[in-house]
Amino acid sequence: MENEYLEVFIEESKEHIQSLNDQLMDLENTPTDKDTIGEIFRAAHTLKGMAATMGYQELSDLTHKMENVLDAARNDQLVINSDIIDIIFQAVDELEGMVFDIAEGGDGASDVKELVHQLQHVEKHGEVPTTSEQSSDQKQAGSEATKNETTSTGQFSSLDQFELAVLDQSQENGYNNYRVEVKLNDNCLLKAARVYMVFEVLEQVGEVIKSEPEVQELEEENFEETFQVLLVTKDEAEAVQQKIYKVSEVENVIVEPFDAHSEAEQTDEVNEQPSSSKDTEEEQASAQQENQKPETKQSTEKPKQKVGGKTIRVNIDRLDALMNLFEELVIDRGRLEQISANLRHNELQETVERMTRISGDLQNIILNMRMVPIEQVFNRFPRMVRQLSKDLGKQINLEIEGAETELDRTVIDEIGDPLVHLIRNALDHGVEEPEKRKELGKSEQGNLLLKAYHSGNHVFIEISDDGAGVNREKVANKAIKNGVITDEQAQSLTDNQVHQLIMEPGFSTADQISDVSGRGVGLDVVKSTIESLGGSITIHSEEGNGSLFAIQLPLTLSIISVLLVEVEKEKYAVPLSSIIETAIVSKSEIFNAHNKEVIDFRGKIVPLVSLRKVFNVPTEEQADEEYYSIVIIRKGDKMAGLVVDTFVGQQEIVLKTLGDYLGDVFAISGATILGDGQVALIVDTNTLIN
Amino acid sequence: METEGQEIKSIVIELDKEEYAIPVEVVGGIERMQHITRVPNAADFVQGVINLRGVVTPIIDLRKRFGMESIEPTESTRIIIIHRENFKVGFVVDAAYDVIDIPEDSIEPAPQVIGTVDADYIDGVVNINNRLIMLLQLDKVLSIESYQNAYTKER
Numbered sequence: 001m002e003n004e005y006l007e008v009f010i011e012e013s014k015e016h017i018q019s020l021n022d023q024l025m026d027l028e029n030t031p032t033d034k035d036t037i038g039e040i041f042r043a044a045h046t047l048k049g050m051a052a053t054m055g056y057q058e059l060s061d062l063t064h065k066m067e068n069v070l071d072a073a074r075n076d077q078l079v080i081n082s083d084i085i086d087i088i089f090q091a092v093d094e095l096e097g098m099v100f101d102i103a104e105g106g107d108g109a110s111d112v113k114e115l116v117h118q119l120q121h122v123e124k125h126g127e128v129p130t131t132s133e134q135s136s137d138q139k140q141a142g143s144e145a146t147k148n149e150t151t152s153t154g155q156f157s158s159l160d161q162f163e164l165a166v167l168d169q170s171q172e173n174g175y176n177n178y179r180v181e182v183k184l185n186d187n188c189l190l191k192a193a194r195v196y197m198v199f200e201v202l203e204q205v206g207e208v209i210k211s212e213p214e215v216q217e218l219e220e221e222n223f224e225e226t227f228q229v230l231l232v233t234k235d236e237a238e239a240v241q242q243k244i245y246k247v248s249e250v251e252n253v254i255v256e257p258f259d260a261h262s263e264a265e266q267t268d269e270v271n272e273q274p275s276s277s278k279d280t281e282e283e284q285a286s287a288q289q290e291n292q293k294p295e296t297k298q299s300t301e302k303p304k305q306k307v308g309g310k311t312i313r314v315n316i317d318r319l320d321a322l323m324n325l326f327e328e329l330v331i332d333r334g335r336l337e338q339i340s341a342n343l344r345h346n347e348l349q350e351t352v353e354r355m356t357r358i359s360g361d362l363q364n365i366i367l368n369m370r371m372v373p374i375e376q377v378f379n380r381f382p383r384m385v386r387q388l389s390k391d392l393g394k395q396i397n398l399e400i401e402g403a404e405t406e407l408d409r410t411v412i413d414e415i416g417d418p419l420v421h422l423i424r425n426a427l428d429h430g431v432e433e434p435e436k437r438k439e440l441g442k443s444e445q446g447n448l449l450l451k452a453y454h455s456g457n458h459v460f461i462e463i464s465d466d467g468a469g470v471n472r473e474k475v476a477n478k479a480i481k482n483g484v485i486t487d488e489q490a491q492s493l494t495d496n497q498v499h500q501l502i503m504e505p506g507f508s509t510a511d512q513i514s515d516v517s518g519r520g521v522g523l524d525v526v527k528s529t530i531e532s533l534g535g536s537i538t539i540h541s542e543e544g545n546g547s548l549f550a551i552q553l554p555l556t557l558s559i560i561s562v563l564l565v566e567v568e569k570e571k572y573a574v575p576l577s578s579i580i581e582t583a584i585v586s587k588s589e590i591f592n593a594h595n596k597e598v599i600d601f602r603g604k605i606v607p608l609v610s611l612r613k614v615f616n617v618p619t620e621e622q623a624d625e626e627y628y629s630i631v632i633i634r635k636g637d638k639m640a641g642l643v644v645d646t647f648v649g650q651q652e653i654v655l656k657t658l659g660d661y662l663g664d665v666f667a668i669s670g671a672t673i674l675g676d677g678q679v680a681l682i683v684d685t686n687t688l689i690n
Numbered sequence: 691m692e693t694e695g696q697e698i699k700s701i702v703i704e705l706d707k708e709e710y711a712i713p714v715e716v717v718g719g720i721e722r723m724q725h726i727t728r729v730p731n732a733a734d735f736v737q738g739v740i741n742l743r744g745v746v747t748p749i750i751d752l753r754k755r756f757g758m759e760s761i762e763p764t765e766s767t768r769i770i771i772i773h774r775e776n777f778k779v780g781f782v783v784d785a786a787y788d789v790i791d792i793p794e795d796s797i798e799p800a801p802q803v804i805g806t807v808d809a810d811y812i813d814g815v816v817n818i819n820n821r822l823i824m825l826l827q828l829d830k831v832l833s834i835e836s837y838q839n840a841y842t843k844e845r
Contacts, residue, residue, distance in 0.1 A: 324744065327744060328743075328744045331741075331744065570727070570728065614730070615730035615731070616730055616731070617730070656745070656746045657746070658729070658739060658746060658748065659746065659747065659748055659777045659778065659779075660776050660777040661748050661774075661777040661779050661832070662729065662732055662736065662739075662748050665729055665730075665731055665732050666730075666731040667730075667731065668729065668730070668731075671727075671739060671746040673741045673744065673746070677741055678725050678727060678741065679727040679738075679739050679740060679741050679746055680727065681727065681729065681730075681739075
């Protein structure tokens with residue numbers, strides 16, 4: 001049971017942390033946006049609540065301190081600047097670390113004293129400038145107001161524009177505004193619990209607009225016996241009072257009408273006494289507020305609509321199990337089709353056809369369920385780029401396009417690290433320092449574009465920068481030095497071919513090994529990861545104008561279309577994605593070049609590869625055939641012709657691995673189970689072309 | 691390791707007229723012989739893969755693994771499915787018999803030369819009712835390294 005909660009807690013915490021990250025990035029661009037601060041505050045508040053419920057004290061403490069800072073910002077007690085955001089980011093990082101620790105079975109404990117101290121400092125520091133800004137008589141008035149507040153003689157220290165607007169509106173609509181003051185028993189032990197009960201009563205009769213002290217303070221019992229709230233209700237004062245008295249340990253309840261305007265005027269007076277002209281300004285301002293009100297409402301409603309779709313959270317293991325079961329169904333479906341075709345029984349055939357259609361729909365749904373927007377991977381990049389550009393002293397503008405593009409979960413899980421590597425690479429080696437960019441006549445700010453889109457059965461991810469590009473000379477020299485290519489080869493290679501060299505094993509062109517990238521593991525790791533996912537990566541670069549890394553990935557890794565071919569009695573599957581076409585050529589069309597068999601395929605010389613030889617297929621007796629069945633496959637610009645015995649046909653198959661025991665087998669990328677229950681191997685065409 | 695009175699429940703299999711024991715905990719099932727898809731370019735003793743209820747499972751010809759001559763499957767040929775931590779494999783054996791309890795204290799260390807199987811693959815020998823049964827050292831038989839070694843040696 002507890003584990004179940006823990007899982008939910010971890011998942012939701014991660015979401016909230018992500019939301020914190022996103023909103024903080026937004027906030028950095030618009031530091032005064034109250035909506036954003038509100039969003040951040042809410043995320044932090046929820047996180048705090050959850051952490052406290054689960055008993056993670058440090059997590060909850062740190063969030064609480066962060067929340068205080070945000071609350072201060074929300075109430076105009078401090079002004080958000082880049083430094084404050086930095087500290088909050090640090091706190092969020094720390095929170096993330098804790099959550100990950102918990103996810104890995106730790107207790108989420110971490111030394112956060114320093115951060116807590118910093119946050120507290122910010123919170124206090126933020127207060128100092130605002131009070132000192134006030135003129136002397138404002139200060140006096142301010143202190144009066146504080147006196148009022150502490151003795152709680154029926155005034156609220158400050159009502160913000162929104163609260164005032166709500167009060168106005170409710171009065172117009174025939175609601176009553178009350179100030180409710182509740183005094184608890186002196187020897188009340190569980191004050192927070194009582195407060196909670198009082199609030200529950202209040203929320204039944206109406207809506208609490210504001211409370212003093214703040215709700216969190218009340219939750220933590222940071223008050224004496226008395227607290228007051230602003231209540232909007234349709235009920236009479238008497239009735240409200242009676243209801244609150246029903247809560248035990250309540251000593252005294254005062255419910256009195258509350259006039260928002262006299263209160264507001266009072267506050268205005270308090271704050272803006274010195275000049276009458278300011279008064280009118282204030283009036284104008286409040287008039288504006290009224291006008292603005294519907295707008296603010298709209299803007300708060302918008303995000304609500306966005307999250308309106310009904311979703312449930314499902315453990316990925318269950319989806320995997322569903323997928324596995326469905327895969328077995330697909331195999332049985334194939335078997336049924338075969339049987340019904342053999343029996344030629346009308347009703348059976350109809351039923352099987354129907355089942356085939358339904359299971360086709362089912363397949364689409366299940367595959368779609370496993371699709372997740374690449375946003376999941378992309379949304380951590382703005383943070384990373386921000387931090388990196390600070391570390392490197394570069395100015396980077398990151399743009400993200402197509403974050404909604406969907407990919408199979410298995411691909412999403414794997415693609416993150418390679419992308420991180422590529423982005424680091426682009427920032428470190430690609431984009432130049434601001435001064436240098438200026439010299440070169442570029443804008444000081446470098447641009448990095450991250451773009452994802454669908455095309456056919458593939459997803460493309462492109463990372464492009466407008467930096468230095470690949471230096472042919474440097475790359476070629478390094479490649480020669482490291483023995484990747486020879487001197488002569490370097491001469492004959494095209495620019496494009498040289499560029500691809502930076503992804504060969506053991507390559508790092510940075511003169512100095514920096515902290516950011518070039519730690520010895522080069523782009524070859526990226527390349528091999530992407531290839532292991534059945535994808536490919538290419539570089540297009542123009543020296544001085546930047547580079548583009550293009551990654552091509554299969555939409556899904558679990559079900560693919562293949563052409564089944566037969567060699568003797570063995571069946572092999574060739575992925576359709578790598579097939580250009582099939583052809584039957586007569587023996588006379590085959591030539592010998594450098595002891596290799598080649599054919600002339602639409603004006604191109606294509607080498608032939610005999611599957612029989614590659615796979616050492618046991619052969620009874622080589623009958624000299626007049627015609628060859630050939631599958632033309634490609635890898636990038638290169639082509640090859642696979643010689644097989646017969647084409648069996650096209651089929652959707654479920655991709656399976658050969659298992660850890662066998663590991664990598666030459667020219668085999670996996671296996672699948674055919675309709676007759678037998679296993680067929682999938683040909684890894686990439687290794688057959690060189 | 692030796693605890694008084696402990697018994698190891700084992701499945702007895704036959705290979706080239708000799709009997710071997712595999713602890714039941716690691717055995718996932720016993721299957722009849724079925725079509726095995728050959729995996730080209732894999733190690734010699736890997737006979738291929740089968741479809742084991744939707745899971746592609748490698749099959750090892752245990753005779754070949756131990757350097758014996760491999761034979762055509764007969765009526766009694768069985769595939770013993772072995773569960774390891776991160777993979778499953780199947781052993782092709784001449785026959786699979788009963789489950790017996792082997793008292794731990796009756797196990798004797800394997801003599802250097804015993805039968806045809808390299809002593810490295812034998813954990814110990816036990817004599818039960820005049821049956822000489824050898825306990826297979828599965829970690830050795832199945833270790834990825836030994837597979838990789840055999841694999842590279844062939845190349």
